[in-house]
Amino acid sequence: MIELLKNRQIVLSLIILGGLIFMAIFANVLAPYAYTEKDLQNRLQPPSSDHLFGTDNLGRDILTMVMYGARASLFVGFAVVSVSLAIGVALGVLAGYYGGWLDEIIMRLTDSFLAFPSMFLALAITAFLGQGMKNMMLALIAVEWTVFARVARGSTLDVKTKGYVRAARWIGASNTYVIVKHVLPNIISPVLIMASLGIGNVILAAAGLSFLGLGVQPSTPEWGAMLNAGRTYFTTAPWLMFFPGLFIMMTVLAFNYFGDGLRDALDQKMKNLELEGRF
Template sequence: MPVLAKRENEIDQLQQEEASSPWREGWKSFKKNKVALIGAGIVLFFVIIAIFAPLLAPYGVNDQELSIRNTPPSFEHWFGTDDFGRDIFSRVLYGARISLWVGLVSVAGSVILGCFLGIIAGYYGRWIDTLISRIFDIMLAFPSILLAIAVVAVLGPSLQNALIAIAIINIPNFGRLIRSKVLSVKQEEYIMAARAVGMSDGRILFHHVLPNSSAPIIVQATLAIATAIIEAAALGFLGMGAQPPQAEWGKMLADSRQYIIQAPWTVLFPGLAIMLTVLGFNLMGDGLRDALDPKMKN
């Protein structure tokens, strides 16, 4: 037993040395990418306003004053008001909470389930791999937004059900990505050595295979958050996501589309918020991809 434990420690040390060096180099490369830092700054900005929305908002998120319906931007109402006399600036701030929450939680669920299925398929192969891969293929055969609409139609329109739908439609993307990575990682020397000393499959998968497959997952997750925000806005626009009076950016666009001519500010600022948030995550994701992917080094 002492010999076995010593060999396992040696394998762990070898794996950690191989994994830590790319992460350090990736971080140095990311810091040199000015565009990626701009994206990270945009994301950080929206995270801060989402956290401190109650302190930053000059009015309550659902405070109504019908006498100032659809008034243009002014010193009292920086982004103007909507058709209920609600302050758009305050609602945009609170909308950041909902959009970021949906994006982060839905992608986290997709990563957990997708990685679990992808690791099992890639590591064990055979009929398990065939079954899981065919399930992924069937899910990918449907356009993502149509599949999300179908899921919400079954569960019922609500923000929580929209979150579940977005998580479900992104599972195949992470599953196929981690599966392809596992197929190559499991042939590495430290994995073969771990098997030779009798290390359990569970420890090999979660202590060796998964950490060495995490770089592409992090990149894909960052980009998927941007996609999830757009999908949540689309479901909200269709009335299948956030429900009144929730201040969700897509729902704000849907409620104001009939006033786009006489009160364009009611759709301008929620649309800009969606665009900037998605842009920030995309720029940061591209920077992470360039930093962590060895093929992009040159």
Template sequence: MAEVVAAAPGQTARPLGNQGFWGRLLSRPAARFGVGLLTLLILAALLAPILAPDAPNAQNWLDRLKPPSAQHPFGTDAFGRSVLTRVLYGARVSLLAGILPVVLGLTVGTTIGILAGYFGKTTDRLFMRLMDILLAFPGLLLALAIIGTLGPGFTNAVVAIGVGMIPVFARLSRAEVINVKTNDFVEAAGALGAGHTRIIFRHLLPSMTSPLVVQATISVGSAILSTAGLSFLGLGVQPPTSDWGEMLSSARRYLPGAWWLTVFPGIMIALTVLSFNLIGDGLRDALDPRTRLRKIQK
């Protein structure tokens, strides 16, 4: 039965669960804007072959460094390639470059955090000291060290950024496990003979889904910025692959005169990061029961 919140005098009591997840999320204007913006970006990436006027690497030396026009809405680069086309195709690479490191960090970090928080003692100390060592290095410096070992490229950039995110998810999941494992329902499951695997997957993991989802969503924006930075330094996505960070790097020498080469990729990076941050904030409010309770009581 749904929990009912007592109403103020003259008001009708309303059930706490009277809104679904999407209703709670989309009830926030900022979250609606973020979801709409991200939807447009994903559609642009998926429909790039249809929306793009040319192939991403099609060169036309007669149209080098042309400013935005009716023929080329975003202008052309130093090789006569359509900037609009490369921005659309670059959305595919940049979105993957943001999502894949988070998947890596979430998977490995959550596993480490669960093991450390559940078993404690030596396991906890060993894993957490390892996480402390990783956290001692600035994220970009750690990524540069990993890429310096593995070599530049998209896959290695994903690994480098993902490794830097492992401690974040490990510490978050460990804290959630420590908070939940002493609850009566977890101890009762153990007393009834449930094994470690069943307790972890049936009782602990579902309880930490909300904070992990929020953290993962916000981390995608951070990963996009980091991978774009690596590509800007020439250590991430390599030419001629379309990537927003690589486009910014290639445009440096033409910046004084060809402003469009940096403005449009930069705007796309900013909008994508903004959309994930707004969605992350909306998810935090929608998944937090205390936030829902405060909203209902108003």
């Protein structure tokens, strides 16, 4: 674990993510205003010392909104990825480990989900289920779990051929024992890498859906919804879109960096092992 902190990419992204999470958790303490506080006198103010990020068309403080928005975005990101991970890994491991018709069914199911472009599928599902945060999350889960199922199945197929799995069977271990004790711990690193990359994707997709008005209500503080709300004032008050956009970019980049760094670090670990093997 400490070795991970030697990777500059990981450290940088961890600092950014830490800051964002801190901001989201303590939004009610840190925010200079309440996010419901409307100040119609000061509508569409440019950034100033009173309002660091300016105000929106209802006179709400953008900094406050962005802080509360981090809550929504990060919550959606983590929640969607955790649920997708659970579903995807469970199905993927079952498919990979048992193979045969079970594998066929699960994999054809993921294929049918993957056959559509992910954004299109999410759009279709939200359009079908109706607008709202819960429905948006369901739609994103429907898109996201396939990634984990694929990765988990692939890694399981690899682990399954390993001698320690066969050896465990030959001392009389049950399938459940083998899956829990040997397969899961050995497929966890690729899955975690996919998860950290996935959070970024989900946040982006959630913002996209909200921007299109399919996610959260435009009045709630959410970065995508804020973009949508600020759209009409883009020429006169660009800060309405600039700050939420900046934060979406930063968050997504940080998660992607983190995932990349994690992959590099884990690969590097493998490489070091190989190198040591030479002596």
